[in-house]
Amino acid sequence: MQSLELTVLGSGTSMGVPTLGCHCAVCESKDPHDKRMRPSVLLSYGGRNVVIDTTPDFRTQAMAARIDRLDAILYTHFHADHIYGLDDIRPYNLKQRAAIPVYAADTTIHVLKRAFAYIFADTPTDSSMPGVELHTIHGPFNLFGLEILPIPAMHGPGPVLGFRFGKVAYLTDFSTIPETSKALLNSLDHFILEALRYDPHPMHVTIEQALELVAELKPKHAWFTHICHDLGHDQTNAKLPENVRLAYDGLRLKVQI
Numbered sequence: 507m508q509s510l511e512l513t514v515l516g517s518g519t520s521m522g523v524p525t526l527g528c529h530c531a532v533c534e535s536k537d538p539h540d541k542r543m544r545p546s547v548l549l550s551y552g553g554r555n556v557v558i559d560t561t562p563d564f565r566t567q568a569m570a571a572r573i574d575r576l577d578a579i580l581y582t583h584f585h586a587d588h589i590y591g592l593d594d595i596r597p598y599n600l601k602q603r604a605a606i607p608v609y610a611a612d613t614t615i616h617v618l619k620r621a622f623a624y625i626f627a628d629t630p631t632d633s634s635m636p637g638v639e640l641h642t643i644h645g646p647f648n649l650f651g652l653e654i655l656p657i658p659a660m661h662g663p664g665p666v667l668g669f670r671f672g673k674v675a676y677l678t679d680f681s682t683i684p685e686t687s688k689a690l691l692n693s694l695d696h697f698i699l700e701a702l703r704y705d706p707h708p709m710h711v712t713i714e715q716a717l718e719l720v721a722e723l724k725p726k727h728a729w730f731t732h733i734c735h736d737l738g739h740d741q742t743n744a745k746l747p748e749n750v751r752l753a754y755d756g757l758r759l760k761v762q763i
């Protein structure tokens with residue numbers, strides 16, 4: 507048994523909360539729980555730090571969580587709100603004098619190579635470059651002693667990966683989840699899953715759909731993430747079942763693995 511600490515680095519949807527140009531009650535809220543950076547989590551265990559996704563807010567998130575070293579990156583999928591902080595890993599490359607392993611599905615690796623063509627170009631340059639070592643996810647894998655179980659789901663028409671480690675799972679950006687993947691999400695202590703808003707969306711699940719999944723899978727605790735500005739922290743929590751809460755930036759969960 508070892509302990510793992512999961513930190514929610516960002517709990518917001520792709521545009522973040524507050525949303526630019528919006529003056530709704532949640533965007534204007536003084537409650538720090540209503541300030542949501544783009545979605546990502548940090549896993550810290552055995553002296554290692556692993557992030558799931560590198561958002562456009564990655565640098566700010568890494569400073570807030572005081573991430574002094576970075577050992578690996580897992581990607582859920584290739585959307586901009588999940589990948590565009592990759593360039594900001596450079597200080598870790600310099601400090602650790604090493605490339606950082608990146609684990610992703612082949613569809614995501616394909617887009618990373620296009621979106622960050624300069625990282626993968628063979629042309630010599632005097633600029634510092636992010637150093638990455640690509641690993642294609644084909645199934646469960648061991649990362650510094652932790653078994654990582656990929657959970658395939660659908661995000662509108664495209665694939666997305668959630669990840670389970672021990673009795674904790676993280677699944678964001680999905681609209682449907684196959685029965686074979688539901689079977690991998692039994693007996694969870696903590697399930698961090700997305701719940702965008704109340705109104706339906708073709709690419710994301712709503713609060714109602716996320717609650718149905720929670721009722722079916724029965725994790726001990728569920729935490730909603732990838733939240734948009736329709737959902738005020740306190741007002742939404744007041745309507746949720748006791749074991750279900752909105753996640754928030756800086757939320758830390760300590761678990762045994």
Ligand SMILES: [Zn+2]
Pocket residue numbers: 519520545585587588679732
């Ligand atoms: Zn997203």
Ligand SMILES: [Zn+2]
Pocket residue numbers: 524525528529530531532533534735
């Ligand atoms: Zn707003």
Ligand SMILES: [Zn+2]
Pocket residue numbers: 583585661679
């Ligand atoms: Zn997405």
